[in-house]
Amino acid sequence: MRLWHEALLPYLPRQQLLGQHRECCALRGKGWGKKHATVDYVFKHSYLKLYHYHMEVIKEMEKRGYQVEPLWLQPKYRGKNCSHLETDILSKERIGKVEKESNACVYPEHDPEYLQECLENLACKGINLSNKTIVKTQL
Numbered sequence: 001m002r003l004w005h006e007a008l009l010p011y012l013p014r015q016q017l018l019g020q021h022r023e024c025c026a027l028r029g030k031g032w033g034k035k036h037a038t039v040d041y042v043f044k045h046s047y048l049k050l051y052h053y054h055m056e057v058i059k060e061m062e063k064r065g066y067q068v069e070p071l072w073l074q075p076k077y078r079g080k081n082c083s084h085l086e087t088d089i090l091s092k093e094r095i096g097k098v099e100k101e102s103n104a105c106v107y108p109e110h111d112p113e114y115l116q117e118c119l120e121n122l123a124c125k126g127i128n129l130s131n132k133t134i135v136k137t138q139l
Contacts, residue, residue: 005115024054029079
């Protein structure tokens with residue numbers, strides 16, 4: 001699984017968007033820190049970046065009328081089978097420091113090359129998003 005480029009979130013089909021939510025939940029839970037070639041870059045950054053990315057996914061889900069377990073809105077929540085993050089790992093002081101700039105992606109790895117890679121990956125699945133205006137401006 002991968003974390004899709006943020007510019008694609010509003011255009012992802014239902015299956016990919018809901019899959020993205022499941023991936024974020026898994027990574028925030030027991031998947032945190034476990035090596036995986038496609039999403040390994042996530043672990044180079046603060047856990048809070050994943051939380052902020054997940055909030056972008058949830059925002060798009062809510063726009064489409066999906067309901068999300070409210071516990072996922074809490075930065076320290078890691079799922080039913082994981083304990084909350086310890087205060088020293090995730091303090092209130094650090095939450096504000098990870099906020100992204102309004103036009104920037106949460107992850108610096110989500111650059112134009114990564115966007116193109118994601119578009120090609122989706123095209124292999126029969127999903128063509130390259131004609132979307134936002135995608136063209138990001139390339």
